[in-house]
Amino acid sequence: MASAGILESPSAERNKGPIYDTVLAPIIFPRVMENAATEGRKMISVLELAAGCGVHTIHFASSFLSANEGWNVEWHPSDPDAEARASIDARVQESKLGASIVPANGWILGVSGGTACGDGHRGKDDAGSSQHGTDGSADAYAQHHDAFDLALCVNMIHIAPWEATLGLMECAGRVLRTGGMLMCYGPYKVGGTAAESNLRFDQSLRSRNASWGVRNLEDVTEVAKSHGLEFVESVEMPANNLSVLFRKV
Secondary structure, X not given: OOOOOOOOOHHHHHHHHHXXXXXXXXXXXXXXXXXXXXOOOOEEEEEEEOOOOOHHHHHHHHHHHHHOOOOEEEEEEEOOOHHHXXXXXXXXXXXXXXXXXXXXXXXXXXXXXXXXXXXXXXXXXXXXXXXXXXXXXXXXXXXXXXXXXXXXXEOOHHHOOHHHHHHHHHHHHHHEEEEEEEEEEEOEEEOOEOOHHHHHHXXXXXXXXXXXXXXXXXXXXXXXXXXXXXXXXXXXXXXXEEXXXXXXX
């Protein structure tokens, strides 16, 4: 039984293992650790945007610490939803990871943000636009420029307005160090089409909110490029999802 304040996300529970085992552990963490080591650092700084209820936060941070003795991480979870942030902080306290995971912040990406914890706990369709937070402008992120080795965004792009993706890329372009990486996980169209299940999912999303939908990968990478983020690769994941990797140049 979950502790008070902790929300659950079945989808996050399902994909936390594949994301860490297939992408973070073998591809991303070695690259950002190598960059840090060249600067004499044994700590990496991670910004997790649209962190949802904290399932990924705990799994990714604890797995990194267990697998990399002598290294530390400063993990910054972020979500525009106050209930999600409370859940993240409760999970951190329960897991005794407060030395490595800072309290969740309420940054909003673009006009409105997104959350990966949309499994029925909240009835709002505005994905955080009613919350108060950071909007992605240069002034808002000034104190975080060039601060992070890695930015993560899981299952947000398709369940938020396109403006949230614009804000995501603007944010990542500003806060990542040179050589830092961005990973975006979720369903995508490629060349305007996708697996049949993702096309049905796209129709379902748009019927719920006309500003949502499965995005074209080419559109996402073009926005990323405009903010100094070069496309590195896309990794096929279970359930017709992709992990899309970018690098700050």
